[in-house]
Amino acid sequence: MSTENYRNSDSFPTRLENTLKYCGSERILPPRYSEATRIASRKASRNHRLKYPEREKARQKAHGLPLQPCSVCASPESVHRHHPDYTKPLDIVYLCRTCHAVHHRKEISHC
Numbered sequence: 864m865s866t867e868n869y870r871n872s873d874s875f876p877t878r879l880e881n882t883l884k885y886c887g888s889e890r891i892l893p894p895r896y897s898e899a900t901r902i903a904s905r906k907a908s909r910n911h912r913l914k915y916p917e918r919e920k921a922r923q924k925a926h927g928l929p930l931q932p933c934s935v936c937a938s939p940e941s942v943h944r945h946h947p948d949y950t951k952p953l954d955i956v957y958l959c960r961t962c963h964a965v966h967h968r969k970e971i972s973h974c
């Protein structure tokens with residue numbers, strides 16, 4: 864066994880300890896999210912909230928309400944809450960994904 868090998872094996876417990884300390888204090892993120900992506904998305908959602916405070920409020924209020932079938936085709940699948948007017952957060956139109964997309968294609972409106 865060379866001196867170098869001995870040194871490497873000797874430093875192993877220290878490295879392991881560092882790893883454990885790191886794992887204990889840091890939240891491990893799924894590997895598909897890089898630090899940059901995480902920061903960018905957090906920044907984007909904050910900008911979004913600042914830009915559309917009413918929309919955000921409307922969404923939060925509407926969130927507790929039970930979903931209803933699509934008001935166009937009565938489908939219970941993938942129903943979205945569509946807000947025709949964000950100043951009226953409880954004025955909700957239930958639209959399935961398909962009808963919601965069609966609706967937004969026809970007229971310029973918020974979500």
Ligand SMILES: [Zn+2]
Pocket residue numbers: 933934935936937938958959960961962963
């Ligand atoms: Zn529908």
Ligand SMILES: [Zn+2]
Pocket residue numbers: 944945946963967973974
């Ligand atoms: Zn919408």
